[in-house]
Amino acid sequence: IVESNPDNTFNLEIFEQLCEEVGDRLKMVSLSQVGNLDGISIPIKKIAKITHQYDALIAVDGAQSTPHMRVDVQDLDIDFISFSIHKMCGPSGMGGLWGRYELLDSLRSIQSGGQTVETSHYDSIKWAAPPSKFEGGLGNFAGMIASGKAIDYLSKLDMNTVHEHEIKLNKIITNKIKHLDAIEIIGPEDASHRGGICSILMGDLPSHDIAILLDEAAGVMVRSGQHCVHSWFNARGHVNGSLRASAYFYNTEEDANLFADTFTEAVEAFG
Structure with a gap:
């Protein structure tokens, strides 16, 4: 586990030190390209270069990056990347895995089933070529078609423009709420380092209740809780x-102002 900087950004120096300590025992580095908690981007290309110096593999969680920015696996020089379709305007229960072909070809499927084997005998199996050997059983064809449509739609957008738009909205939110004494924004105050995500520590205020209030009062939908990173929150109390x-x-400046204004009213009411 690589400890982050105080502002939650990635500490490349600590990562390099850990790699040196582990040495040739290093087999794989696994990390997210963008944090779902704070929106901070990780320097994947630099990390991949260091990782490969130890003949290790790098697997990237792209669930939070793929829908929001241009991701070039060749340029990043990574070995694997996975992503969720539901964060790409597609259906739930669907996702994607990209990997270098020779690595996928060398892996064994975790389950067998229809289309995963080329042929079999009572004492041996010849696996099908990727990706078939990882897709056993009857596929979710409706989900596949819907996923393709979602990807086609996003592919028509300029992802650099999308990323810049998200940052602009985040800056509006940040500038309007950062003065509130009862809260603390996770990550750097400069929204350009947090993409479209603004996560707010609520102190003693009830985050779940405020989330419900935002929905009922203004139709604003937010997420409250520990965001699948319970260990991060628990370690910090x-x-x-x-x-x-x-x-x-699809969000507008009006949306950003509506959230910030309603959130401010809610915090002041509970405070």
């Missing part, structure tokens, strides 16, 4: 979790 506002290409 933030048992109440946080409230997270996430901007996307």
Whole structure:
């Protein structure tokens, strides 16, 4: 586990030190390209270069990056990347895995089933070529078609423009709420380092109740809780979790102002 900097950004120096300590025992580095808690981007290309110096592999969680920025696996020089379709305007229960072909070909499927084997005998199996050997059984064809449509739609967008738009909305939110004494924004104050994510520590304020109030009062949907990173919160004593506002290409400046104004009223009311 690589400890982050005080502002939650990635500490490349500590990562290099850990790699030196582990040496040739290092087999794989696994990390997210963008944090779902704070929106901070990780320097994947630099990390991949260091990782490969030890003949190790790098696997990237791209669930939070793929829908929001241009991701070039060749340029990043990574070995694997996985992502969720539901964060790409597609259906739930669907996702994708990209990997270098020779690595995928060398892996064994965790389950067998229809289309995963080329042929079999009572004492041996010849696996099918990737990706078939990883897709056993009857596929979710409706989900596949819907996923393709979602990807086609996003592919028509300029992802650099999407990313810049999200940052602009985040700056509006940040500038309007950062003065509140009862809260603390996770990560750097400069929203350009947090993409479209603004996660807010609520102190003693009830994040779940405020999330419900935002919905009922203004139709604003946010996420409250520990955002699948319970260990991060528990290690820092933030048992109440946080409230997270996430901007996307379909959100407007009006949306950002509505959230910030309603949130401010809620915090002041509870405070």
